[in-house]
Amino acid sequence: MALLEVKNLRVYFHTREGTVKAVDDVSFTLEKNETLCLVGESGCGKSVTALSIIGLISNPGKIESGQILFEGVDLVKLKKSELRKFRGTEISMIFQEPMTSLNPSLKVGFQIVELLLEHFNVSKTEAKNLAVEFLKKVKIPDAVGTYDKYPHQLSGGMRQRVMIAMALISKPSLLIADEPTTALDVTIQLQILELIRDLKNSLGTSVILITHDMGVVANLADKVAVMYAGKIVESGEVFEVFENPLHPYTVGLLGSIPKLDTPKNSRLISIPGNVPRLINPPKGCRFHERCSRKLEICEIAEPPEMTIGNSNHRIACWLYSDEFQGAVDTDERYGS
Amino acid sequence: MKDTVLEVKDIKKEFVVSRFGRKKKIYALNGVSFDLKKGEVLGIVGESGCGKTTLGRVISKIYEPTSGECILNVEGKEIDIAKLDEKKFRSYRKYIQMIFQDPFASLNPRLTIYTTLYDVLKAHGIGNKDYRNELIEKTIKEVGLENYHLFRYPHEFSGGQRQRISIARALILNPDIIIADEPVSALDVSIQSQIINLMLDIREKFGVSYIFISHDISVVRYISDKVMVMYLGFAVEKAPVDVLFDRPLHPYTKALLSAILTPDPKKERTRKKMILQGDVPDPSKIPMGCVFADRCPIKKDICEKVKPEEREIEKDHFVSCHFA
Ligand SMILES: Nc1ncnc2c1ncn2[C@@H]1O[C@H](COP(=O)(O)OP(=O)(O)O)[C@@H](O)[C@H]1O
Ligand SMILES: Nc1ncnc2c1ncn2[C@@H]1O[C@H](COP(=O)(O)OP(=O)(O)O)[C@@H](O)[C@H]1O
Ligand SMILES: [Mg+2]
Ligand SMILES: [Mg+2]
Numbered sequence: 256m257a258l259l260e261v262k263n264l265r266v267y268f269h270t271r272e273g274t275v276k277a278v279d280d281v282s283f284t285l286e287k288n289e290t291l292c293l294v295g296e297s298g299c300g301k302s303v304t305a306l307s308i309i310g311l312i313s314n315p316g317k318i319e320s321g322q323i324l325f326e327g328v329d330l331v332k333l334k335k336s337e338l339r340k341f342r343g344t345e346i347s348m349i350f351q352e353p354m355t356s357l358n359p360s361l362k363v364g365f366q367i368v369e370l371l372l373e374h375f376n377v378s379k380t381e382a383k384n385l386a387v388e389f390l391k392k393v394k395i396p397d398a399v400g401t402y403d404k405y406p407h408q409l410s411g412g413m414r415q416r417v418m419i420a421m422a423l424i425s426k427p428s429l430l431i432a433d434e435p436t437t438a439l440d441v442t443i444q445l446q447i448l449e450l451i452r453d454l455k456n457s458l459g460t461s462v463i464l465i466t467h468d469m470g471v472v473a474n475l476a477d478k479v480a481v482m483y484a485g486k487i488v489e490s491g492e493v494f495e496v497f498e499n500p501l502h503p504y505t506v507g508l509l510g511s512i513p514k515l516d517t518p519k520n521s522r523l524i525s526i527p528g529n530v531p532r533l534i535n536p537p538k539g540c541r542f543h544e545r546c547s548r549k550l551e552i553c554e555i556a557e558p559p560e561m562t563i564g565n566s567n568h569r570i571a572c573w574l575y576s577d578e579f580q581g582a583v584d585t586d587e588r589y590g591s
Numbered sequence: 592m593k594d595t596v597l598e599v600k601d602i603k604k605e606f607v608v609s610r611f612g613r614k615k616k617i618y619a620l621n622g623v624s625f626d627l628k629k630g631e632v633l634g635i636v637g638e639s640g641c642g643k644t645t646l647g648r649v650i651s652k653i654y655e656p657t658s659g660e661c662i663l664n665v666e667g668k669e670i671d672i673a674k675l676d677e678k679k680f681r682s683y684r685k686y687i688q689m690i691f692q693d694p695f696a697s698l699n700p701r702l703t704i705y706t707t708l709y710d711v712l713k714a715h716g717i718g719n720k721d722y723r724n725e726l727i728e729k730t731i732k733e734v735g736l737e738n739y740h741l742f743r744y745p746h747e748f749s750g751g752q753r754q755r756i757s758i759a760r761a762l763i764l765n766p767d768i769i770i771a772d773e774p775v776s777a778l779d780v781s782i783q784s785q786i787i788n789l790m791l792d793i794r795e796k797f798g799v800s801y802i803f804i805s806h807d808i809s810v811v812r813y814i815s816d817k818v819m820v821m822y823l824g825f826a827v828e829k830a831p832v833d834v835l836f837d838r839p840l841h842p843y844t845k846a847l848l849s850a851i852l853t854p855d856p857k858k859e860r861t862r863k864k865m866i867l868q869g870d871v872p873d874p875s876k877i878p879m880g881c882v883f884a885d886r887c888p889i890k891k892d893i894c895e896k897v898k899p900e901e902r903e904i905e906k907d908h909f910v911s912c913h914f915a
Contacts, residue, residue: 413870445850497856497857512854525784
């Protein structure tokens with residue numbers, strides 16, 4: 256059984272201006288010991304997807320439909336009190352800005368001890384020792400000194416390490432990391448990515464990592480799901496998707512990053528237009544307005560999701576649909 | 592030199608901050624020098640707090656430097672703008688324009704784009720009404736927007752469009768230098784490349800020089816002719832872009848380049864990485880020796896005691912390291 260199976264998840268925000276279809280029919284699975292990266296530009300629904308899994312969607316947001324099966328249990332159907340057994344225990348989450356989840360007026364060590372006392376049947380002294388051990392586990396150089404510091408006395412990278420330590424204390428089976436390195440400098444980002452990889456391997460935790468950075472995906476992911484405007488447009492094994500990107504959005508996203516071998520004085524691929532707002536998303540394929548390979552059908556009907564070849568490379572795009580293979584041919588003839 | 596538009600010499604900048612009633616000095620810039628040629632793009636990289644923004648603001652006279660010179664070469668003469676007071680500098684302001692990370696914060700929300708641009712021209716006493724209108728229409732097209740956009744307000748635009756507007760506001764004065772401080776950092780990847788392409792087009796067409804400040808080294812490599820690497824207010828290495836990427840000398844530069852993630856899982860997982868330990872030191876306590884010593888993998892005794900002099904290792908390739 257997969258560790259996590261998200262099926263046809265829909266999460267809408269009912270705001271005064273209208274309904275924001277933040278996550279609209281999203282499905283994916285995560286096996287044990289696997290790292291899945293959810294990648295996409297801002298506002299495409301990555302965080303909302305994560306928050307749904309950990310049960311933190313609140314008004315005006317609502318899970319409209321779908322299932323979130325965690326070891327076979329549908330978290331969507333659970334009561335708040337039942338969910339608590341999972342949140343912070345089986346499933347932990349870290350965020351982009353660790354300050355939002357650390358209490359600024361309490362020493363770091365104290366906050367970890369509180370958590371330990373909550374999760375384990377240990378004495379205060381044992382908890383203290385364990386806390387220092389966890390700080391060492393996330394490779395904080397001066398673990399004993401850090402124990403006695405307030406969050407604001409630590410650098411961004413050190414705070415993120417503290418957050419990771421706290422997230423892992425309950426030995427969760429799933430760690431969700433929402434842009435954990437976005438606010439950090441590049442040399443610190445590399446440290447944190449290495450840390451997540453090491454801990455995942457040594458503790459056997461599965462990871463969902465959210466990012467807007469294809470470099471982070473390339474560094475860490477086993478599987479990747481590319482999101483655009485509330486939907487997953489392409490997903491699969493990371494090597495396969497990067498080697499053979501199919502959706503025009505994935506292709507554009509990869510092409511718009513300057514690489515070390517991009518010739519100078521060339522121009523980058525750019526995707527015209529802007530990321531759509533999700534109150535009135537474009538009809539048909541949500542990407543069609545910005546797509547250079549748009550077909551007529553793309554403006555009218557939502558593309559079906561299909562599997563390419565015999566891998567689990569999945570894509571939602573009319574260009575690859577058997578039904579419309581004819582249309583592609585026509586298009587190419589006109590194009591040439 | 593004739594084609595040098597800007598020569599920055601030994602700029603220092605200290606801030607005095609008070610925390611809990613106690614005053615302390617922040618050494619934001621500790622003697623930075625470089626020159627910029629006509630049409631050249633200088634990229635400035637380094638981690639947050641290393642002084643990139645402060646340097647940009649000193650050059651554009653938003654901050655007064657504590658010491659040092661900024662020699663601007665325009666109108667056929669050389670002027671040290673660091674020495675000019677506000678009033679004397681006013682007639683030179685048009686030569687150095689700035690673009691910021693957050694275009695929204697730098698545009699007046701109550702003014703239409705037309706009014707914003709018109710006011711800029713008026714403030715600099717450029718042209719009469721007709722000429723100004725003509726220039727506005729021309730400039731808005733240069734940045735990929737249309738006439739109808741002129742009568743809208745900043746909030747009606749997306750992030751990428753707003754950055755186009757701030758580029759228009761800089762460009763309309765026909766500056767010699769545009770200082771761009773993290774101009775694409777707040778934008779989505781697909782929009783970033785639109786703006787980078789636009790900046791390159793403008794350089795090609797108008798021969799403007801850029802000082803391009805960014806923490807994103809791949810973007811800097813792509814857009815720059817030469818690069819300066821900063822660490823704790825020092826320029827630790829300077830070189831033409833290809834030289835810097837082929838033959839980085841300073842251990843910090845090597846670490847920084849090693850931290851660039853390649854968007855290719857095969858390459859990314861097999862390449863050799865240099866993972867730095869620790870964090871950037873406190874800018875209120877500049878170490879006696881090399882600023883990078885406490886994180887440096889090849890540190891020797893001398894590094895903690897003696898500040899390395901800047902040396903030119905090969906043509907135009909400067910480094911401050913005892914062992915480079
Ligand atoms: N509390 C909220 N109220 C209204 N809209 C929201 C709320 N939270 C998120 N959204 C909307 O949901 C969409 C997806 O947001 P999010 O998942 O945060 O995107 P991202 O991919 O950047 O993490 C966005 O359009 C956002 O504006
Ligand atoms: N107005 C200011 N007052 C006090 N300290 C400042 C001010 N501006 C910048 N600094 C300090 O100067 C140093 C360099 O900052 P900055 O130039 O913003 O770096 P960067 O742009 O490279 O991130 C930092 O330590 C920062 O805290
Ligand atoms: Mg988010
Ligand atoms: Mg800055």
